[in-house]
Amino acid sequence: MRRTTTRSGRERAALDAAYQECRRLVRTTRPTEHALMALMPPSAQPVCWALYAAFGHADDLLDRSEEAPGERGRRLREWRAALEADLASGTSDDPIRLALTDSVWHWGLDLADLLGALDAVQRDDDREGVATWQEWRERAHAQNVSWPEQLMRMLVRCGLPVPVRLRDLPGFTRFVEGLFLTDMLRDLPEDLDGGHVWLPTEVLDRFHVTPADLLSRRWTPAVQQLIAHLVGEARAWLESSRRALRATLPLGPAIVLDTTVDLFGAELDAILRAGPAVLHRQIRVPGHTRLRILGPARARAAVVWRLTLPPGGEAATAPARTPAVDRTAAPEFSMATRISEPPLPPRPHRDGARPPEIAPAQLPEHVAIVMDGNGRWATRNGLPRDEGHRAGAVALRDVVQGALEIGLAHLTVYAFSTENWKRSPDEVSKLFAIMRAELLDGELLDHDVRLRWIGSPDGLPDDVVDVLRSQEHATRNRTGLTLNVCVNYGGRAELARAGASLARAALSGEVDPARVSEQLFAAHLPHHALPDVDLLWRTSGELRVSNFLPWHAHYAELHFTDQPWPEVDRQDLWQALETYTHRKRRKGGRVAE
Structure with missing residues (x-):
């Protein structure tokens, strides 16, 4: 709705x-x-x-x-x-x-x-209380997992590719538990005022503390040891979750994560120093400590949001709708159940720009893009290279929306080439984490986009392969834009596989080598149904095609632009399409005057 x-x-x-x-x-x-x-x-x-x-x-x-x-x-x-x-x-x-x-x-x-x-x-x-840590954790997760995921969903709507399904990330449950335990220690006096002891009986028994000891506010050596143990547990959970989550989050949310762990850690320090007061009043972090943690974090966050979010990125660009409530649905993530039926119309451009009027007969059927310049853009702006890849994912979202708006049939993007394995393992790992998060939490399933994966699974992380195949399956009945994502793809490797397939057919007697034609060779390509590329566009000022679709792009019109990919949006796609309409497509023949 x-x-x-x-x-x-x-x-x-x-x-x-x-x-x-x-x-x-x-x-x-x-x-x-x-x-x-x-x-x-x-x-x-x-x-x-x-x-x-x-x-x-x-x-x-x-x-x-x-x-x-x-x-x-x-x-x-x-x-x-x-x-x-x-x-x-x-x-x-x-x-x-x-x-x-x-x-x-x-x-x-x-x-x-x-x-x-x-x-x-x-x-x-x-409830009267909780008996075990497992019961305590179930309570913590049920009450607290949803709202940080909603915050991530807002960042997606702002234009930043982040993992919305945080509960699937390693370390996130420990993060929730660390926050919940810190919050429980902070609110202990209020809970005791209400007659509640929410700490697990399991840990109380371990330190020989009874609920009555806490309700009577008795500061015994056993209670002191219990509080010290719980502070240590909360701190360990927060720090371990920071290490696990840091590599999966973009720089902006990572700043929020680091500051949260630091600030809650300061609360734990204050609770530990408070002694008996922890049973009588809520313990606050000293003002100078808060300022020392928050001041630099605010300055860094302001710079990062300015650089990594699209100009004007806000909820107004997102489809405003109320999701249907299904309380019978299984809690596990299922892409097949998230797909919007019917698909939503394309999301408007943030500035209200509209596509040019191009007759369908003049549009290219298939546009291919080498999305170049992510790392150089990040370096130029003083950011880690992976922030360039995140910003590039934001640019791709907008270009896909623009392709939907103008009615493009096929769009192929070069996301990861076989040559990209030469980059540092850290950059490759972060690139795949960004790719997986974007595929899981992007807008493809909301719109009339059919995703197809072109490339080899050899060497790819299993979770990336799984999400690519799942997205292919979930969107298989879409009839709008076909988005081909080239991951672990190399053009020469594709031709070599086709040649090997043709050779095997010849050895088995299925093919007469003397009758091999272009059409027969093309039939042995891994993606033989892919239409020929009409327009090949590369960003960031490089003037080469870099082993991209050599068979399908043999007669493609070439279009090169200087801006790095993170600075591109759908208007640049539309300009490329307008440029294409002025080209004369001879393909070796003569164009009638």
């Missing part, structure tokens, strides 16, 4: 006030989290406030010690039911629900995940 209504001035003012109320709640109740939200792109920060305020409000409804447990549960059920109704209608008279509803509508957040997290909070009303 898409939202097309325009808000009046009064509605806009009410919505701004709702977001500011969420910001006030987060800033006053969770200053650490509020400070970390300031590291996100400015256009995404209000949604961070709305998400966290909604989860915090739901949690607060259950923590009201002055009300009976049944009454607290009833209030939360009513609030959740009202939220679901508001999400269906697109508006609300409650400021927190209004801001969250607008965020879901505007950013295309995962409604099923959000409501599932609230359901997990609600289940705490019937």
Whole structure:
């Protein structure tokens, strides 16, 4: 469902006030989290406030010690039911629900995940405690995995390719557990005020501490050892998750990750130093420590977002729709279930640019692109080379949308050549991580794009092969643009495989060597059904074709541009197509005057 209504001035003012109320709640109740939200792109920060305020409000409804447990549960059920109704209608008279509803509508957040997290909070009303670490972890994951994934989804909508399905990444569950345990230690006095001890009985027994010891605020040597152990566990989980996640995230989210681990680590230091006070009041990080951590992080984040996000990248460029809620769906990721039916129309250009009027008969059928200059662009801007590859993925998204808009039938892009293995192992590893994340979390499954993989699986990581094949299968019935992605591809290797196939056919007697023709040779190519390339475009000022589609591009018109690939968008594609319409396609013959 898409939202097309325009808000009046009064509605806009009410919505701004709702977001500011969420910001006030987060800033006053969770200053650490509020400070970390300031590291996100400015256009995404209000949604961070709305998400966290909604989860915090739901949690607060259950923590009201002055009300009976049944009454607290009833209030939360009513609030959740009202939220679901508001999400269906697109508006609300409650400021927190209004801001969250607008965020879901505007950013295309995962409604099923959000409501599932609230359901997990609600289940705490019937709990007395948790017995084992496994039970504790299930509670932590159910309540906390969804909202960082929604933040990643917003970055995707801003134009940054990041892994939305964080729960599939190595180390992410430990990251959630480290945050949850730190938060639990920080909130220990409030939980004790409400009569709750959420620490696993398993760890209490290990240190010979009873819930009664904690509820009575007795600071015994055993309690001191317990707190020190939990602080150490939380710190170890956060640091190990930082090491595991760092290589899979682009520079902007990595800055947020590093700052989160550093700031929560400072909280753990403060908790450890607080001694008996940890049972009586919430422990805060000293102001000078917060400033030492946050100051440089804010400056770095501002520079990175400016360089890596498209100009004007914000939610307005994303399809605003409310995802369907399916509570019966299996929690495991399945690309086949994520595909949009019917496909969404192409996403508009961020500046409202429209494609030129080119008659279908004048359009090339097949355009191939050598996406060159990612690493040089990053180096020129003082960034690691992998940030160039991430920015290149953003550029490709926009070019694909432009190809859909103008009605192009086939687009082939050179994503990783057999010669690219000569690069450093670190760069190759990060490039594949970016490629996998982009394929999983990009926009292909929302639009009328059929993806086909051209290349060899030899040497590729299994997860990259799996996602390429899964995307091929998921999009096999699309009839709009065919996007051929060349991964681990080499033109000479392709010709050699065709020759070997033809030789085997000759040895078996299936083919007469004296009758081998171009058509017969082409039939033995790995992708013989691929149409000939009409236009081959290379960016970044290089004037060569680099072993790219030598058979299919034998009569291609060549188009070279100077800008590096990360600076390209769909308007550059349209300009290349307009240039093509002025070429005279002789193919060895004579063009009639």
